[in-house]
Amino acid sequence: TTGMVTLDPGYTNTGSTTSKITYIDGDAGILRYRGYPIDQLAQQSTFIETAYLLIYGELPSASDLESFTSRISRHTLLHEDLKRFFDGFPRDAHPMPVLSSSVSALSTFYQDSLDPFNPEQVELSTIRLLAKLPTLAAYAYRKSIGQPLLYPDNSLGLVENFLRMSFGFPAEPYVVDPKLARALDQLLILHADHEQNCSTSTVRLVGSAHANMFVSVAAGINALYGPLHGGANEAVLQMLSSIRSEGGDISSFVKRVKNKEPGVKLMGFGHRVYKNYDPRAALVKATADEILASLGGDDELLDLAKQLEEIALSDEYFIERKLYPNVDFYTGLIYKAMGFPTKMFTVLFAIGRLPGWIAQWREMINDPMTKIGRPRQVYTGYPERAYTPAADR
Numbered sequence: 001t002t003g004m005v006t007l008d009p010g011y012t013n014t015g016s017t018t019s020k021i022t023y024i025d026g027d028a029g030i031l032r033y034r035g036y037p038i039d040q041l042a043q044q045s046t047f048i049e050t051a052y053l054l055i056y057g058e059l060p061s062a063s064d065l066e067s068f069t070s071r072i073s074r075h076t077l078l079h080e081d082l083k084r085f086f087d088g089f090p091r092d093a094h095p096m097p098v099l100s101s102s103v104s105a106l107s108t109f110y111q112d113s114l115d116p117f118n119p120e121q122v123e124l125s126t127i128r129l130l131a132k133l134p135t136l137a138a139y140a141y142r143k144s145i146g147q148p149l150l151y152p153d154n155s156l157g158l159v160e161n162f163l164r165m166s167f168g169f170p171a172e173p174y175v176v177d178p179k180l181a182r183a184l185d186q187l188l189i190l191h192a193d194h195e196q197n198c199s200t201s202t203v204r205l206v207g208s209a210h211a212n213m214f215v216s217v218a219a220g221i222n223a224l225y226g227p228l229h230g231g232a233n234e235a236v237l238q239m240l241s242s243i244r245s246e247g248g249d250i251s252s253f254v255k256r257v258k259n260k261e262p263g264v265k266l267m268g269f270g271h272r273v274y275k276n277y278d279p280r281a282a283l284v285k286a287t288a289d290e291i292l293a294s295l296g297g298d299d300e301l302l303d304l305a306k307q308l309e310e311i312a313l314s315d316e317y318f319i320e321r322k323l324y325p326n327v328d329f330y331t332g333l334i335y336k337a338m339g340f341p342t343k344m345f346t347v348l349f350a351i352g353r354l355p356g357w358i359a360q361w362r363e364m365i366n367d368p369m370t371k372i373g374r375p376r377q378v379y380t381g382y383p384e385r386a387y388t389p390a391a392d393r
């Protein structure tokens, strides 16, 4: 049997680890970044301030936040050769592999400053990644709609800059809608870290081999792309849209889920850790009505989502399996109302999760107890047997 392998200190071969960054209580539905409850951060903080908290461990003073913000804004531009990278992708390329490959490629421009054990270079990589990921993400979107790539405008904040590079036009000034910017800022806070989830564990595993921060994050982006992980926010919209297009019969869809029809899951439901309502989903749901009302979102799909949740939460099948909405269940509806296509939803998740990946990578690389990640297995194959020549097989 798999049983519990004894835990080594630091990075254990079971893939679990010690960390001071994020605390989750799956049964109580608690999530805290560096001790601060997620609802207080979502309501009172900003994404860039939360990024500082996750990475450096404390909420910044006003002057520290100002210097952090201005350091980031000086690195939002990409090397012109990297911009040309986007010419090579097919027009309908999914932006997630575009993002992961361009983040890997980004590291090729900084090969002389990627030493994971040089604090100045780790700081520079931190600022470069935080600054350039939104630019890369906006460019992946613009490439997919055949529109020109806009240079960053550093008079804008990180989120406003991303919105302008995504939705702005070269021919006319783009005025960022403050409601849109605040809504996206809050969603990014909710996604900023989540303990040892699949993509963060990937970032730690790759980094534990002393690979640099950029390629470790690129690996995390690839893990997040999976529909069971960050790709679920895209899958939820596809699920809701197909229920609607097939006449909106929620009960028959739920029956298909319960019959475990291949490929039919209640996307946006369930969690490896939360066996209660995901606190992030509750926060998104609470603001969804208000945000969709102000942005003119698809209320029909929101109503469908709420009906689906209501039916599921009263159905023994989901109750006994402790399946509740997770962070991906409602977020896609808001991203759609913001004007993003479903293909961009997981890219938005990646922008949000980046500070967490960076914080966790730095914690891992600075932990003297960290060993290279090397999970063991329970061997269930053949016992020893002798080789037989092809003529005898």
Ligand code: SDX
Pocket: 193, 194, 196, 197, 198, 227, 228, 229, 230, 232, 257, 264, 265, 266, 267, 268, 269, 270, 271, 272, 273, 321, 323, 326, 327, 328
């Ligand atoms: C994220 O880890 C993190 O922190 C991730 C994340 C983060 O911030 O990084 O929170 C982000 O990835 C959220 C999850 C997004 N994924 C989805 O919404 C995809 C749909 N959900 C699942 O596929 C599933 O719930 C997982 C992958 C999230 C969890 O899978 P588990 O751990 O295998 O689920 P489980 O062991 O709790 O399942 C128990 C039972 C099983 O049925 P039985 O074999 O007991 O009969 O519940 C069933 C599962 O088949 N089940 C589902 C289901 N999720 C679990 N049945 C229908 N629909 C679902 N969504």
